[in-house]
Amino acid sequence: MRRTVLLSDLHMGAGGKHEQFRADAALAALLEDFAADPCVAEVVLLGDTFDLGGGHPSASAEPPAPDRLYDVLRAHADVVASLRELVRQGTRIHVVQGNHDVELAGVTVRSALLRVLADGDATSVRFHPWLHHVPGVLLAEHGNQHHDINAFDTVLTPLASDDRVADEPFGGQLSRLRHEHRGAHLLPRATQAAAREALRRSGPRRWRRRREYRQHALPRYAADVQLPRDVVLDLDRLGQRHPAAVVARLLSQAARRGRYPGYLVAAAHDVRQALGDAAPPFLVMGHSHAADARLLDSHDHASPMTYLNTGTWSLRGPRPGDTTLPPVTSTWVEVDVVDGSVAACARVLHLAGDGAHTVLAEADTRGRVERLSRQSLPAAVTADYVT
Numbered sequence: 207m208r209r210t211v212l213l214s215d216l217h218m219g220a221g222g223k224h225e226q227f228r229a230d231a232a233l234a235a236l237l238e239d240f241a242a243d244p245c246v247a248e249v250v251l252l253g254d255t256f257d258l259g260g261g262h263p264s265a266s267a268e269p270p271a272p273d274r275l276y277d278v279l280r281a282h283a284d285v286v287a288s289l290r291e292l293v294r295q296g297t298r299i300h301v302v303q304g305n306h307d308v309e310l311a312g313v314t315v316r317s318a319l320l321r322v323l324a325d326g327d328a329t330s331v332r333f334h335p336w337l338h339h340v341p342g343v344l345l346a347e348h349g350n351q352h353h354d355i356n357a358f359d360t361v362l363t364p365l366a367s368d369d370r371v372a373d374e375p376f377g378g379q380l381s382r383l384r385h386e387h388r389g390a391h392l393l394p395r396a397t398q399a400a401a402r403e404a405l406r407r408s409g410p411r412r413w414r415r416r417r418e419y420r421q422h423a424l425p426r427y428a429a430d431v432q433l434p435r436d437v438v439l440d441l442d443r444l445g446q447r448h449p450a451a452v453v454a455r456l457l458s459q460a461a462r463r464g465r466y467p468g469y470l471v472a473a474a475h476d477v478r479q480a481l482g483d484a485a486p487p488f489l490v491m492g493h494s495h496a497a498d499a500r501l502l503d504s505h506d507h508a509s510p511m512t513y514l515n516t517g518t519w520s521l522r523g524p525r526p527g528d529t530t531l532p533p534v535t536s537t538w539v540e541v542d543v544v545d546g547s548v549a550a551c552a553r554v555l556h557l558a559g560d561g562a563h564t565v566l567a568e569a570d571t572r573g574r575v576e577r578l579s580r581q582s583l584p585a586a587v588t589a590d591y592v593t
C-alpha cells in the first residue's frame with residue numbers, strides 16, 4: 207500500500223506579530239510520524255505552504271523572495287528539520303504553488319528550497335506550478351485559479367525576469383486598498399481599480415500573451431501532466447473572470463455581509479465536468495481553508511469523483527458554511543493506493559491538541575463519502591475572507 211499525504215495552507219511566515227502559522231511542534235511531530243511510516247511514499251505541500259509576500263499589503267516593502275524564504279525557513283526550523291527527515295527516509299516531497307508562494311516558480315527560490323530540504327537532490331523534491339496529476343488516482347491543485355480575485359493570468363509563468371510577480375491577481379490590489387482605506391472609502395476606489403484593470407486586461411499586450419500561452423505553453427504542459435490538451439485549455443478558461451464580474455461579486459457579497467459560500471466547491475463541480483472521462487477518483491484542493499469531502503456531480507460520466515479539501519494549519523480557520531465537516535484547522539488528506547490496483551480510499555484527518563488523529567471523512571473510488579466524526583471538535587477562528 208502506498209500512501210500520499212496532502213496538506214496545504216500552512217502560511218508559514220517569517221515570525222513576528224503577523225505570523226499566521228503557530229503549529230510548529232504539532233506539525234513537526236506529525237511529519238516525523240510520516241517519515242517513520244513506510245507506507246507514506248509521498249507528501250504533497252498543496253500551496254500557500256509559505257507566505258512569500260506576493261499580493262500582500264506590504265509587498266513592495268518585502269525583501270526579495272529568496273531572502274524572504276530563508277527568513278521563513280529560519281522561523282520554522284522544526285518543520286524544516288522534519289521535512290529533511292522525510293527526504294532522508296526516501297519520501298518524495300511535491301511542492302505545489304499557491305497564490306501566497308507563487309514565487310516558488312522562480313529558479314532561485316526553488317534551488318534555495320531544494321538546497322535546504324534535500325541538499326540539492328532534485329529527485330526527492332518536485333515542484334509543480336499548477337496541477338499535480340497522478341493518473342487514475344488524483345488531481346490536486348491549490349485552488350486559487352478558481353477564486354476570481356486570486357487567479358493568475360498565466361499561472362505557469364507568473365513571474366517577470368527579475369522573479370517578481372509579473373501579473374498580480376486583482377486580489378493583490380484589493381488587499382492593498384483594503385489596507386489603506388476602510389469602510390465607505392474602499393468601494394469607490396475598488397471600483398476605479400477594477401475599471402483600470404478591465405482596461406489593461408482588454409489591451410492588445412495581454413491578449414497576445416494569453417493567446418501565446420494557450421497556443422503553446424498549455425498544450426506542452428498538458429503533455430507534461432498527462433491530461434488531454436482540451437481538458438487543460440478548459441481548466442485554464444475556468445479561472446478567467448472579467449474584473450467587472452469580480453466587483454459585481456464583491457458588491458453583492460458586501461450586501462450579504464460577507465457570505466460567499468462554496469465558490470471552490472462550485473468550481474470543483476466545473477473541474478469534474480471539464481475532466482470528462484479523464485477524471486481520476488479524487489480531486490484535492492486547498493486555498494479555502496475549509497477541510498471537506500463531497501461527491502461531485504458526474505452528469506453523463508460514469509466514474510465518480512470526490513472533492514477533498516486539505517484545510518489549513520494557519521490561524522485563519524474555515525467559515526462553517528464552507529464545509530460539510532466540523533470547521534477545524536490542523537487537517538490533512540491521505541490517499542491510499544493498494545499495490546497493483548486502483549486508488550482504494552481517501553480520508554480527511556484532524557490533529558487534536560493531544561496528538562490524537564481523528565478521521566473526519568472517508569471516501570472510496572465508487573463515490574461513497576462517509577463523514578465519521580460525531581464528536582464535537584473545538585471550532586477554529588472564523589475568517590472574514592480568505593485570500
Ligand SMILES: [Mn+2]
Pocket residue numbers: 253254304305306348350493494593
Ligand atoms: Mn491560497
